[in-house]
Amino acid sequence: MAVLDILEFPDPRLRTRAEPVAAVTDATRALVDDLFETMYAAPGIGLAATQVNVHQRVLVIDVSQDRSEPLVFINPEVTVLNPELGEYDEGCLSVPGFYETVQRPRRISVTALDRNGDAFSRELDGLLAVCLQHEIDHLDGKLFVDYISPVKRQRIRKKLQKEQRRQA
Ligand code: QAP
Ligand code: CO
Numbered sequence: 150m151a152v153l154d155i156l157e158f159p160d161p162r163l164r165t166r167a168e169p170v171a172a173v174t175d176a177t178r179a180l181v182d183d184l185f186e187t188m189y190a191a192p193g194i195g196l197a198a199t200q201v202n203v204h205q206r207v208l209v210i211d212v213s214q215d216r217s218e219p220l221v222f223i224n225p226e227v228t229v230l231n232p233e234l235g236e237y238d239e240g241c242l243s244v245p246g247f248y249e250t251v252q253r254p255r256r257i258s259v260t261a262l263d264r265n266g267d268a269f270s271r272e273l274d275g276l277l278a279v280c281l282q283h284e285i286d287h288l289d290g291k292l293f294v295d296y297i298s299p300v301k302r303q304r305i306r307k308k309l310q311k312e313q314r315r316q317a
Pocket of ligand 1: 194195196237241247
């Protein structure tokens, strides 16, 4: 297992559309383990493979207080159950230090493969529904800052680029 480097906005690799996983193998499970280790180390509540520069449709989430409810979603597909939108102040390990309010459907259902390659479905609401939609956006090359005003997005881009130059 390994803690992997996380790409940061505005890195163009975050705009890559991830490919479906053709078969869940030991290599997929090794990626899942690295995603959890990286997410827990951060610490974060969700991480998509895109954020560690692996462009496969794999993401992990744990929104529990005591970090005891690891969830794996491979090739996730979402259906909106109710068009009603909710608001949440979202952050992102790829946009460190910034939080903005984003609106998304409140109630969704998801179908995905688990770490054994078995299909499952569940209905989600609350933070889990927000987080899953945020992470699937990563697999499609999308970031939460795409939902905010261009002025705010540009301000965040400039601050992070300055920070990244300092670290380089
Ligand atoms: C996505 O984000 C999410 O800025 C997961 O300095 C977040 O785990 C979905 C983090 C909120 C819904 C609501 C962010 C850690 C972690 C930071 C995260 C930071 C350190 C973000
Ligand atoms: Co994110």
